[in-house]
Amino acid sequence: MLSVFCYTEFAVEIPVAGGSFAYLRVELGDFAAFIAAANLILEIHTNLAKDYNLLDPIAIVVLIVTTTMAILSTKKTSYFNWIASAIHVVVIIFVIIAGFVHAKTENLHPFLPFGVQGVFRAAAIVYFAYGGFDNIATMAEETRNPSRDIPLGLLGSMSIITAIYCLMALALSMMQRYTDIDPNAAYSEAFKHVGMKWAQYVVALGALKGMTTVLLVGTIGTSRYTTHIARSHIIPPFFALVHPKTATPIYATILMTAASCFIAFFSSLHILASLLSVSTLFIFMMMATALIVRSYYYEGGFHTTRSSYIDNMSSS
Numbered sequence: 001m002l003s004v005f006c007y008t009e010f011a012v013e014i015p016v017a018g019g020s021f022a023y024l025r026v027e028l029g030d031f032a033a034f035i036a037a038a039n040l041i042l043e044i045h046t047n048l049a050k051d052y053n054l055l056d057p058i059a060i061v062v063l064i065v066t067t068t069m070a071i072l073s074t075k076k077t078s079y080f081n082w083i084a085s086a087i088h089v090v091v092i093i094f095v096i097i098a099g100f101v102h103a104k105t106e107n108l109h110p111f112l113p114f115g116v117q118g119v120f121r122a123a124a125i126v127y128f129a130y131g132g133f134d135n136i137a138t139m140a141e142e143t144r145n146p147s148r149d150i151p152l153g154l155l156g157s158m159s160i161i162t163a164i165y166c167l168m169a170l171a172l173s174m175m176q177r178y179t180d181i182d183p184n185a186a187y188s189e190a191f192k193h194v195g196m197k198w199a200q201y202v203v204a205l206g207a208l209k210g211m212t213t214v215l216l217v218g219t220i221g222t223s224r225y226t227t228h229i230a231r232s233h234i235i236p237p238f239f240a241l242v243h244p245k246t247a248t249p250i251y252a253t254i255l256m257t258a259a260s261c262f263i264a265f266f267s268s269l270h271i272l273a274s275l276l277s278v279s280t281l282f283i284f285m286m287m288a289t290a291l292i293v294r295s296y297y298y299e300g301g302f303h304t305t306r307s308s309y310i311d312n313m314s315s316s
Contacts, residue, residue, distance in 0.1 A: 003284040004133060004158045006291045008151040011137045015146035019138040019221070020287055022228050027290040030232070036286060037229045039279045060261045066215040067257040070223065071243075071250050081216050084209045091206030092164060094199075095187060099171025102194040107177050124281075133158050134283075135221025138228075219253060222260075226252035 010023040025033035069077050112119065136153045140146040172181065175190040182189040188200035227249040230240035239252045 001158060001162075003287065004154050006284075006287045007134060007137050008154050009291060010287070010294075011140060011150040011154065012147050015140035015143075015150065016228065019134055019225055019228075020283055021225055021232075024286055024290050025232065027294050028286070030234075032286065032290075033232065034234055036283060037225075037234055039283055060265055062211075062215065063219075063257055063261050066212065066219050067253055070216060070219040071248055071253050072246060077216055077220065081213050084213045084216075088206055088209040088213060091202055091209070092168065094202060095206070096164075096167050096171050098191070098196065098199060099168070099175050099187075102196070103171065103174030105174065107174050113178060130158070130161065130280075135217050135224075138221045138224035219257065219260075222256045223249050223253040226256055 007020070007023075010020075014023055014026060016022045021033055021036050024036045069080065114121075133154055136157065137150060140150055143149045172186055172190055176193055180193065185200075187203045191197070191199035191203065226235070227240050227242075229235055230237050230252065239255055240249065241251055242248065243250045
């Protein structure tokens, strides 16, 4: 949530499409923005050699389909995303309710089998699951009232997602002991364990819809990042062009899809998760640093008179 507050303040004061890249370029300069761009675009291009024997053509097909949808129209994509998200929410509510119906409190003992160190180790790996909110900040130029809508989207989405993650994790932990949870199909196997074999198909539907929405949002967000990076001439300005009919950055979208297809074809999930978590933490650290610079340093001198968005929230 602290990272969300950083993005919220920048989104209000710098409502442009570049998201964290644009914010860091304004506050910390071109070099910091270049480092951010390298993390945002190339964060998962390294350390993949040992898994080059894992070929996944299905991932490429899915990426091409979602990219085509993102290119056609942002408005139409948002409608599809809304429908898919609604179905996903229904499935999530079902999983949570059904999970607590078959919950057993004795499965929570021991509550911390791997201690505090295990909690922090796991949190560092799954941290990337909370990183999608920065895509909201990249949509400022396509929002009617970005100073109002972007903060609401950032704070609202993160609050809801955090509550859902906690409830689903608790429901799963109470359905099965942690030693019996299948890391490859946790909820499907948990429902089989409690005698609800048919529920695995509901879980599969929710997972499919969830991956679809994530891919759509990710495709749109990364293309907007690339557009702003191209406007800064860090990459060829050609990628900043917006198609007059679809009003979408087609070339930036195709560029990011090509890179994503290459990575998805040759890499495995656990390596991507680890690299994404490290990169996400690094970007959030830079954003926090930029906010401190913006709050207390201005044109060679320090000042503390500017009233920030968070300060206004605290006083209201």
